[in-house]
Amino acid sequence: MTLNFDSFVLAAATADLADEPAAREHANAIEFRMDFADEPLVALEAYDGELPILATNRAEWEGGEASDEVRLEMLAEALAFDAVAAIDVELASIHEGAADAVLETARDRDVSIVASAHDFEGTPPRNEMVKTLTEAGKYADVAKVAVTAESTADTLALLSATEQLTAHGDAVATMAMGEVGSHTRAVAPVYGSKIGYAPVDPAEATAPGQYDLETLAGLVARLE
Numbered sequence: 001m002t003l004n005f006d007s008f009v010l011a012a013a014t015a016d017l018a019d020e021p022a023a024r025e026h027a028n029a030i031e032f033r034m035d036f037a038d039e040p041l042v043a044l045e046a047y048d049g050e051l052p053i054l055a056t057n058r059a060e061w062e063g064g065e066a067s068d069e070v071r072l073e074m075l076a077e078a079l080a081f082d083a084v085a086a087i088d089v090e091l092a093s094i095h096e097g098a099a100d101a102v103l104e105t106a107r108d109r110d111v112s113i114v115a116s117a118h119d120f121e122g123t124p125p126r127n128e129m130v131k132t133l134t135e136a137g138k139y140a141d142v143a144k145v146a147v148t149a150e151s152t153a154d155t156l157a158l159l160s161a162t163e164q165l166t167a168h169g170d171a172v173a174t175m176a177m178g179e180v181g182s183h184t185r186a187v188a189p190v191y192g193s194k195i196g197y198a199p200v201d202p203a204e205a206t207a208p209g210q211y212d213l214e215t216l217a218g219l220v221a222r223l224e
């Protein structure tokens, strides 16, 4: 399957690929949080859904549950499955050189790459977000930052950075986590953000401040 990010992709974020039928109506992709799943490669092997998969195996040090041992090797193994059309790799791992092999395999297989950076503490200054997105874009098809907004000034800074990179022709994905940031999930696509994340079931959110899938799909569609 293929997943390109020329237009907005709404990803149903889940640890359970059995969510796919319920996500189909509203999502363009499944974000499979391998780090939250018990046997992610077994689940991928059994997957027969229609939606392409964006595979994420998020590190503990970046808000996920995967320990670094074999984390990126597992992500590389996920590339063997045709449904895996994109992968998410932490920018920090890319900088360390730890992701070289998985990135090369992804490119060989024409699988899209999302390079991501998360801030669970706050929102960096606008120019820093611009720098991070520019840097991530050097290695990936989509550069992503998820920050934690503590004020509407934070959310404006994020949206402004999103607009700047998009106007420059870069593919970016942005969102502000937390309650103050929730609305950015609906609004950032207007400024060019190419990926949104939402759980099918709000009780299974993969980040603070997410809307459920149906709600986000409705909001994004209304604002388009």
Ligand SMILES: O=C1C[C@@](O)(C(=O)O)C[C@@H](O)[C@@H]1O
Binding pocket: 013, 031, 033, 056, 058, 088, 116, 146, 175, 176, 177, 197, 198, 206, 207, 208, 210
């Ligand atoms: O990186 C992201 C973005 C996210 O943290 C969010 O805020 O929606 C949700 C995660 O599942 C995903 O991997």
